[in-house]
Structure formats: C-alpha cells, structure tokens
Amino acid sequence: MNIEYLHYFLDVAKTKSITRAAKLNFISPQGMSRAMNELEKELGCQLLIRYSNKLTLSAIGEELVPKAADIIESYAGMLEFAAAKSQLQQVGSHSIQLECQNVAMLAFLTKEAKDYIFESSEIHFRESQNSQIRHDLLASNANGLSDACPIIGLVCFFNQDRNSNVGGIDDLEKKGYQYRPYLKTYDRVMVNAQSSLAGKDALTDDDIVSKHLVSTNTYLYSLLSKRFGREAIVLSSSDFSLRKRMVECDSAVSFLPAIASLTMAEETGFVLRDMEHSYEVEIGFIGMEADLESDCFTGLMQILNDFYRAHADEGYYTLCD
Template sequence: MDIRVLRYFLAVAREQSFSTAAERLYLSQPTLSRQLKELEDELGKTLLVRSNKGVTLTEEGMILRKRAEEIVELMDKTEQEVRQSNDSVSGTVYIGAGETYAIKLIADTAHHLKEDYPDIHYSFFSGDGTDVIEKLDRGLIDFGIIFQPFDSTKYEAVEIPLRDRFGVLMRRDAPLADKELITFDDLAGLPLIVPRQQNHNIMFKRLFGDETENLNIAAEYNLIYNGSVMASEGIGYCIGFDKLINVSGDSKMCFKPLEPPVEVTGNFIWKRYPVFTKAASTFLEQFKKDILCMEKNV
C-alpha cells in the first residue's frame, strides 16, 4: 500500500469528488481513478461509491480513511523529524490536551523559548484523556495533559501545580443562577450535561454515592464549548471546569462553583524512553524548569 495512493484516497474522501480531488492533486481524473481502482483491487474491497450526489465511502472506506489519516500524519511527522535532526533546534512540538486552564503553562514555556529558539513551532490537539492517550501511544503527539489515571510503567509525568475547579455553567435566567455556590442537593433531579471522561464518572460516583444511577444525565460532551452551547439552549446544567468559557459582560451564561469544592490536578505526560526531536527535548527541559520555579514561588 503506497503512501502516495493513501493521500489520493484521502483527497477524494475529503472533496467527495474525483474531479475536484484530481484538480487539487494536479492529476488527471483518469489517472486518479486508476490509482484508486488499483488500491481497491489490492485490498479486495470497494472503498468509494460514485453517485449523482458525489462520492461516498463504503464501510470499508470509512475504516481505511481513519487509519490512512493516522498513517499519513505519522509519516509527515517522521519526515519532519528526520529532516530536522541536525544541530539547529527547530521543528514542531505536538501537544494534546483536554480543555484546562493549565494550557497557560504550555503557553508560558513557549513564550520563554521564543527568543532563543524562534524556529520551534507548536501543534495542539484538543480532546479528552482517552483521545490524548491514543494519540500519544500512536506517536502522533509528543506530550499530553490528562486528568485521568495513567500507567506509570508506560509514561513519565510532571504533576501540574494548578488545580481546575468544577462548577456549573448555566443560563443567567436559570433557577439556580442566583446562588453563589451550587450544592449537589441543588442538582438533584435536574438535567445535567457532563464530561464523558472516565475519571469524571468515578468522581460523580464518589460525590453522589448510590444515587449516581438515578442522575438525570441529559447529555455528555468531550469539549466544554459543546456543553456550553447545549446549556445555552436550555438542555440542562453543564458540569465543567472554571475559566474556560467567558461568562463576563453581556454573556447570557454564568458559572457557579460547586460546594463543597471539587478540584482536580492534571499531569503532563510523555512516553517512557521516547525518541524526541531537539525541539521536543528543549521544550520539555524548559517546561520542567518552569514548573520547578512555579512550585518554589507558591
């Protein structure tokens, strides 16, 4: 299976058109069609179906698309790392994280490196802990910030000295909006919009005890913006971290902390025995220094 043909396949899947994809790839349409027919023959499966509405993927085509995206992304990252394996410190540092105020620490380290290493760039992937771990295991990112338990035999970590506090995001005209703090009794029976990470479910079990199964979970989210939109439309009360959604000014939303306080600490993790680029190694060294300095000043 040729990486070049995988790129052709992804272009057709993205454009949903052979003619548009051929134009983007600077190929003739017959050449592109022949290359993808040979790919289908090699796999013994139909991947693409033409119709008056365009090109759609078969079930096998959707499977290949997911894997092809990972293969092409990893190939591009590998090529970049090999080209940049010289004395200069340049290239891209790949970081995955959920939505957290701790991203500020990443930005601070990047700022500290900017003057001495202007050729270091950054690529951020947003997702929940499960998504970040998967990307890390596949070598698609260098580092991740997670809030769930992890296997310390597979990953090294630096604990982040910032705590994210849980609270409730709601409309300003919601019945609970007048309260300064929200208790778990306040939420009993109300429709809740909750994060889908595994460790959050464990947290709810600890907080609500045997009543967890009776909670009115209206929706789950993996990105707080999506949860905030649902809350804004009156779907329910969104449980999430503070400092992530702007509730100031004329926003119709407000955020109320939970009482008793529920706080979590994240970890900045990477695979044990990694093969880092100079850019990634330089970033990690500076990040550790910044964390030590921050801890001393606390």
C-alpha cells in the same frame, strides 16, 4: 467511528477484562463497558460474551481483532507520515507534538500559552482524549518515532484517588515516560448567568439536578452518573461549544475546573459556581524527560509558571511539587 473505542476493544481483547482495560485507558469500568456497548451497537454485532465471572470474545469479536488492529495501524501510519513531513519542515529544530486533553485545553491553558503554542513553529498541537494520548505515546515508543516528532501529553484526571489512572500511568512509565502532575484543582458548576442558580455561592446536589446535566464523555461521565444518577445526564460529549450553548440557553448545567474562572474570564453567557461537595481534578504532563526539558516546551512552562504562581493565593488550585 470513535477510534478510541477500537483502542478500548483491543485492550479488552488482550486483557480479557473490562476492569483491567479501563485502568489502562484512564476511565472507569462503567465507562469501558458503555464504550463496548456503543461499539457493538455501531457495528451491529456482539463482540463480547459476558459471564458472571469472566469475559470472552465472540466468534465475530475474534475475527474483528486483527481488522481493528489494521485500522489503528493505518491511523498511526498517517500520524507517522505527518510527523515526518513536519520534521522536514523543521530542520535543525527540536519539534514536539503536544496532545492535549479537551478540558485541559479549555480551562488550563491561558491565552498567552495558547498564543505561544499556535505561533510556535516547533510545537504541533492536537486535541485528544487521555486514552488516545496514551496509545499515541506507546505507538511512538514502539515504532521509534520519538526522535522524529516526540509527543508530550497534557492530561486531565477527574478522580480524587486516581485509582483508575494508575494502570495507564504505570504502563507509560515502564516505557520510559515521565508523568509530571502540575496542579490540583476542583470542578465547579457552569450555569446560565441569568438563572436563579447564578445567585447562589454554592450549589447543593438538589440545586444541580434541578437542571439537566451535560458532561464530557470521559471519566467525568461515570463520576457524575454515580453521584447524580445516569438519568440526570442528557448529553455526554467532548464538544464544549455544544455544552456551552445548552448552558447559555438555560436548558442544562455543565462543569469546568475552577481554574477556568481565571483563564476564561471573558465569558459572559455563563458563570461558575462552587458545589457544596466538589471533587478533585488533577492536570499534568506525560513525556520523555528530554522532551520535557526541550527549549520549546520549557518556554511554554515558563508562561504557565508565571501565570499560576501569580494567582496561587486565589484558592482555585494548588501547584504540585
């Protein structure tokens, strides 16, 4: 089971609103509704009763709220235990846990940055989705765990106006966290290197839907389904290797931020092509100020700054102030 869906369910139960819960979790209302439908299908029972102007929990949904909370608490306890054990191994050092959104990990972190993260004894890495990062930060804050192994989130937002992200960011900032946007880029289309689409500089929407679409299972799914139609998307998954294989077999196209042209230059099975009408991607960090200023994290930022300042004139992104 996707534990994110349990977080979503608890937020829907608390707010009694798909829209408000979606804002807290950096996804669209359509994405939240789809997640609740999938959770109901997996559990085999109705959790929500949807009226034209309101939403309530079913009787089973009400009973499952404390059970879902117990599962999440047990999961948080496991993370707390691991963080405490990790801290014992790092006596005298300021360790951080870097939780990284999937696409940011793939396209944003350079090889040098990844080497630094995985070789560092002070950075503990975990790949997560934006909503999981938010929940882990809030849980860390509530349980006073930030002193033991503080969390910094590396997040990626597919949204030009960021309206769907404001609720989640505000929620964290009220708890003392800072959100620091790092750069803004745009998405490109990932196509088979030998396909006819690879010969074009920019792809129209008709070009793009001439193939099946595969997407991440984040806000991007909602953005793409609204633009190209849900029927055009044959797969929505966080598994990049699966999406990559489908592109390299020329059975689909997918999407990556333009910065991947710089950070994934060694790839040969696919190429990235511009869209005639692209959309914006924003990448940034969320954490406590002291953790964002820690030596291990500023060491990572120095590597990223050296790289992105050197390539700033290539047109793939703009650095945020």
